[in-house]
Amino acid sequence: MLSLRPLLLATPLLIGSSVGIAEEKNFAIHIPAQPLPAALESLAEQTGLKPFLVNEVAKGKISHPVNGRYSAHQALTILLQGTGLSYSFSSMDSVVIKAPEQEGDASTLPAVKVIGKAQYDADDPYNVNYNRPNASTATKTDLPIMQTPVSIQVVPKSVMNDQQSIRFEDAVINNVSGIQRSYGTADMYESFIVRGFSSGENNYRNGFRRSMGKFDVSNMEQIEVLKGPAAVLYGRLEPGGMINYVTKKALDVPYYSLQQQFGSYSEFRTSVDATGPLDRDKTLLYRFNGAFDTGNSYRDIVEHERIFIAPKLTWRPSDRFEANFELEKRHDNYMDDYGVPVSGNRPISGRRTLFTGDPAFRPSQDNTLVYADWSFKFNDDWAIRHKFQWDETDIVFGGPGPNDRVNGDGRTLGRWVITGTANRRSYGTSLDLSGKFDTFGMKHNMLVGGDWFFFNQDMPDNMFASSDWGDPINSNFDINNPRYDTIDLAAVRSIAPNWFWRSRDDWYGVYFQDQITLWDKLHIMGGGRYDMAGYGGFGDTSWEATQAGFAMQHENKFTPRVGILYQPWEWLSVYGNYVESFGSNNGRNALTGGTFQPQTAEQYEIGFKTEFFDQRLSTSLAYYHLTKDKLLTADLSTPDPQDQIAIGEARSQGIEVDIKGRITDDFSLVSTYAYTDARVTKDAGGLEGKRLLNVPEHQASLWGTYQFTEQFKVGLGGVVVGKREGDSGNSFQLPGYARLDAMAAYVISLGKTRLTAQVNVYNLLDKEYFTGSTSWLPTANVGAPLSALGSLKLEY
Template identity: 50%
Template sequence: MSSTLHTSKSSLAPSRLHLAIQGILLASALTVSAPIHAESSNGHASIKRSYHIGGGSLSQALRQFATSSGLLFSAEATLTDGKTTSGLDGEYTIEEGFRKLLAGSGLTYSFTGEDSVAIKVVDSGSNAASTLPAVTVLGKAVYDSTDPFNPDYNRSHASTATKTDTPIMETPMSIKVVPRAVMDDQQIVLFDDAVIRNVSGVQRNFDFGDLYQGFIVRGFSLGANIYRDGLRQNTGYFEPAGMERVEVLKGAAAMLYGRTQPGGLVNYVTKKPLDKAHYSLQQQFGSYDLYRTTADATGPIDDDKSLLYRLNIAYSSNNSFRNYNENERIYVAPSLTWRLSDQTEMTVQLEHQHDDYVMDFGIPAVGNRPAQVPKSFFVGDAAVNNSSMDSNQIATIISHRFNAHWKIEHKFNWHEWTHEFNSIFPAGSINADKQTINRALMTGPTDRESFATNLDISGEFDTFGLKHKLLIGGDYFKLTTDTYDNHWTYGVIPALDIFNPNNHMLDANAINAVPNDFWWQEKDQWYGVYAQDQITLWDKLHFLVGARYDILDYGTGCCSEPISIDDREDNRLNPRFGIVYQPWEWLSVFGNYVESIGTNNGLTPTKTVNKPEVGTQYEIGFKTEFFDGRLSSNLAYYHLTKENMLTGVPGLPYRIPVGEARSQGIELDLTGELTDYLSLLGNYAYTDAIFTKDNDFAPWGMTSKQGNRLPNVPEHSGSLWLTFHPDERFKIGAGMFAQGQRAGNNDNTYELPGFVRVDAMVSYNWKIGGSKLTTQFNVNNLLDKDYFRGSRVQDSTGALPGEPISFIGSLRLDY
């Protein structure tokens, strides 16, 4: 292969399968639409089309522009390497588009055929001025969205809400993007901190022993479900070193993603191989013996850049302000991209992560607040205190573009997760003496394995003046859980005096002699097909219409051998409707209606499977973009209900339906740059979330929930983060993160106090030849405020304290 960016029709002979699929797809398009003609030198040069191409790499922008306009272009790779462009956002003819993209690059274009264009250096002769007018470029450098040096907080496009590359201003849902630059400035070492510190209406979901990272969005828990590149993960602690950005979709997303919770969806986008070499090595050190080393290497393997690689590595170890709490992590994630042709690309990713850590059950409640004990309080025992997790993943992404308007993409993810429990946990709330708490034993393995895959076909076409962006797809997900040879033993562990704790009461040999007494199996799988059409009228009115049909099969078995799984099947149609009106380029007014089917089932105390949870949402709001898209905002009001909502039975591994819960509120997110030197992230949420309908809890010794607030959900919350960067070397920043008072459990018997936490950072970098050395220092909880991150919602067994004032320093070398 030559070192040429070539998209000529003869560059690679298509296979027969390629031709067959392309013919079927083209025939389908012709039956529903008028053909789309590329603008060319022979009659369409004056036609304007709408483009939304982000700034950054010139070669990538030219590819996107040529594809969108139906052209084929060629250019020597050496001409565009290292060059950037400000992008396109608006309506342009071909001539106007090329002029803007190539402005200041010293390059121009010429037609070599009706639908083919060549990029070349501007002539130095007398006709150079007429070929490409002189342009003066002012302002900051323009970066590609995946550029490791990109300092911008704002993103104009996101794919999670629609599974297509859609401008956020044309998306009829609330979606927030947290890019890599924000995570770097805040020195994010925990994935959940990137989300709860920067996205409105999101809290941490603190479940059993802080076993996995989970979130509460718009009042409702998402459980253990996190999405990776649009495919569902189940249970884990996810390493941010391999993340390019995080996209948070507010409201039900079941139409595209299957069985999701109605509050929303958190999707992290992984780092992919780049066609330009970049290497980064970072050493972080901080409070409580934190040591964290990360490395990121990427670039082309061969000269024509058809093979690209990336390798992300992380190692961390740390103690904690919590007693007996030591953690260690090893993370390795290699990936390879193969550009089979200009139309076809395949990426393969591997990932291994090992964690040694301590399950943390927090501080129990006494009265209506967490107990007045030191933040270091630990409910467990030193002899049973070393849990571990191993996670392995294989993921593939294969995409093929048939022509300028039609594309097919297939994704696959295999995830294996093994947890070795070894912990002591609270066996109920504080005792009647308000001083002691009973405890239980939990040891043994749990294995989880999931398969997730989807196939999407997307295309653009026109019918009678309407512009369509059509998506047709299907997906499959399967999860199996096997907990075997476990101890889940009550009555053999001594109670603990929380005001005078003795964490050395147990003997490991005696614990190992306790016979196994707990087994649990679970399965969850679904098949789904969906279709979505994004329709644009007059370039100002955007409609989204979609529906999905699911076939669900799930079941749970417990608690002794042999296990019998109680199966249940459900079929459901989930619709979604959205509308955006954009009277001016800087303003969009939007609304949506969505339905969803959830994932939380579990067993009832009679060992039958619960019905799935069902959600419905109405939302209206508006979005703005100012300063050429550098500063954006999203303001929304929503009303969200959830039926068949489940709650746990205290002291038992069962769940029963509460009835119905409702969340409604207002959310505001503001992101971008106020000036060339001042970046901003701000958000505020008012969340009114309560139980609205009740079931009969008397048989289980439980009280009514109707009228109670949903736990861990503050009525008022928000954050603000500002950085000042007067030049490319120096940066200083500060921010605050605040949450109001929250209910600590479903019964609302105790509350977590509100808090305001203040953080700050400063960094400076030096250019050393072709490398950049960055020093950075962050302070979290600068005012050393006491606060709680969250609580276990089923009872009053534990609220997890937030970290006191802490420091993180960093040395990072990029080259």
């Protein structure tokens, strides 16, 4: 690129592009306030046009910042604001930038004023919009949300950036209605409750299932939450909904970011983001995201360390073909933390720092993920796409957990100890053909495809031991006089493995979907899936016996989905749907030796969606009735109280409201509300009528930011969660709570770079609260007290 500075004294010259192109084509432009000649040079670089040549009147002038998607015409207008200079496009396709002429000068050009608004690409790193009009999770096509007859919510990275959500769960729970955290084995994996039902320890990445994982937000572009059963396109999963995060794309415009975060309890996190083309023709692109995260906790003894890298390559030799390759490597050191124990019908209070584990045990996870896809557009209407993912995690278990509630003396607690390893690996692939065509006045958006998914978990050498069970390991604990490093590690290691498990999922599925549009207002969606699924889970007294006794159960099932949406005006859509689901494995029947039938579900839903202010603000309201069948319950036909039968049922129904976007150019917000009535409706073991655990009847959130100036932004928000049942028998409860958070950020322009200084404060009122209870233990996880997280982020 030819430098402008030596040419400032030259006469005005042409841009090198036609007036029509300059005025009509929009570019992603990011130029901080700086000396005008440098700003014009940057504009030339970012638009891909030939260099501007300007006269010396530009000397000493400071440009106005430009951040958004504009034509060159619009960007010039913004750049020159407040400089007193004007410009025009001549018949020779040139741009003249000059000072105001003296009165009476015949050559004076009239003032040119163009009003344009910022229009961002969805994957633009500078995109500040809270709303996203499109999402692919619900349909596997990039259909506008306003035309999709299901409930789909999107959390973009702009919201995560403002809230400094460095944990995946915070980004989801704080910004989507009707979601709570589900806890299984301490904090070993991230799982959620959606519409009253646990997600079953499964989340999705770019449409592929990830089982029992921990995730880093550094390479996430946005999070998409599909409410209700999603088995039609994705196979067997829980009926409440699916949470799918979309990774960042490699861009053809260079972008670099270095962020340093530091906060309470020695939190220290460094993350990098770099992307751009690797060749002159921009056919080969790259992106690299990485993070190093370490710190302690408000919980005694608890600490963590993470190393995460995610390189990506994109090959785009033409506008019809694209291939992507991604690699992820993650290493986690952490401590199993089950929260605080329960005493009576409540978690113990005033003890949010109490850790009941032991620092001698150091669990870890090592994950490797490989992802690849390619797509080819036959023409503007038809395309084919193939995707593949390999995901493997090696886990080292280690640590104590409580046997039960606090003993009758009000201070002692029995604990068990677990050690061992596990390997989890999965493979998945899918092939989709999509196309658009018209028949008899109906517009079709068709998808046909198939997928295969394999998951295997081996736990060959786990050991459980407890002083309460007669093992000489000194595992008891006094909550009033906590002492650590007291467990006899030598005795623990001398105990032979005594718990073994193998589980496997292996299924093939074929599916179809057609989205029919009539009169540009009525949208009808119909589809179905046929699954050929194999699954099984088994444990025995030794690893050899477990391997020998393991068996797969096979089942084929068709699941339909239908929906209808009417859009009388562009800003309003009214919809309804009916969906069935093929659910998770119920485990093995100890009486017959076979496997129980899988769970199934069906949902009815109606609602409406709106979009205002040129798609900047969206709202949605949904009422749903969701039933989950074939839950395990006591088999009263046999004398053994341990025998079970799959005839149980649970029902969840409720109302959900989500509002997100920009009210004005300066005011953005996210607001949610959910009323959830989730309870057991059929059970032979005494649970009928009980509420489902960890599901509040009412919950809401509100987050808003205001941009006072181009540089200064503040934000304030909070969450309100009602009382929740702590276990399936409703024998103890977690009290409701309210939490208040705030932020402030200031942007400083440093030449072509910008530096953002930001601070977020969480739980401003320092309220004690519980985020959820463990699904199989009487414990409750404690929310963080008053804390802060600062950030310095340099972008170029």
